Amino acid sequence: MAFTHTVLCQVGLPRSKVEGREFLRQSGATWINIQAGVLDEGHGPVLQPIPYGVMPRLALAWVSTFAMRNDTPVIPLGDSAAEFLRLMGMDDQGARYTTLRRQMHALAACRLQMGYKGRNVPNMSPIRQFDAWVSNKDEHQRALWPGTMTLSTEYFSELKDSAVPLDNRALLALKGSALALDIYCWLAHRLHRIQGRGVTLYWTNLREQFAQEYRGKDPDKDFKKEFLPALKKVMAVYPQAKVKPVTGGVLLLGSPPPIPYKGGPGV
Incomplete structure (x- = not known):
């Protein structure tokens, strides 16, 4: 942990x-x-x-x-x-x-x-x-x-x-990519809080959160090319994560955290 x-x-x-x-x-x-x-x-x-x-x-x-x-x-x-x-x-x-x-x-x-x-x-x-x-x-x-x-x-x-709480093995597996580390930590914090039909986040929203530095002619498309391969790496080390690419973005569904919460502050 x-x-x-x-x-x-x-x-x-x-x-x-x-x-x-x-x-x-x-x-x-x-x-x-x-x-x-x-x-x-x-x-x-x-x-x-x-x-x-x-x-x-x-x-x-x-x-x-x-x-x-x-x-x-x-x-x-x-x-x-x-x-x-x-x-x-x-x-x-x-x-x-x-x-x-x-x-x-x-x-x-x-x-x-x-x-x-x-x-x-x-x-x-x-x-x-x-x-x-x-x-x-x-x-x-x-x-x-x-x-x-x-x-x-x-x-x-x-x-x-x-x-x-994070899985240390996941951090070590993703140590070659700062973006993959960010996505993993974000999903570890976010997914277990989602209820119902899930939340769709569009590329503009995701870019604003992760990559405000993208300023080209089509910054959302440029960011998508970086995000999806990094997401694939994250899914390999966080298989419980329910994240689905959809038209225009990704769908987040309620998922177990990588480390089960046992109560108390932060754990």
Whole structure:
């Protein structure tokens, strides 16, 4: 069993690099706003990008899962970057270190705001403390790895109240696609709440939720080409999900969650 925050199941982080210093995404009454921050990497302040892609999604799911299982905001990251990569189910190829370092710094430095159903959480950056992974010619050097991360009080409290249970095996199987991870988390949160004849969502609605960055001549068609293959991957790891492509969009039908709810907050 793994966990992630309910808002991140509805509106995810950017999937590709954001050129600006701010990112806003909204779906219905739920939204997130991310502002890039600054982190001291050992030689003074360094502007960080907005976190994006697979790595921060898996990292947040992993630390959120540890926090929920152990009821603690202090997260051990292993003795090295290689060990943390393995904990997240990723190989420790050289390129992974650069991506991990960049995205963990971006995640630690960013300011994250969330809102849902009229409730505003003005500054709920997930990470309160993360010692920078200092640049060095030998990035595998053990002494440079921070070792622990501390979640912010606000994020930890919100997580305990509204975490969504996920199947960790599904996350590992989908680790090659940020869009597939987003779709899986969304369906895990949404499907078991649906009753009756289901809900039809059209491509415009789905694009507004998942891919507002599509701005071409036919953005809905372009998004559909990306969404359907990703959905197929999700259905392979979440076979209980009842999702049917229909004319103009997809039909969502009530389905069991990937992890049965047993009562209590978030579980």
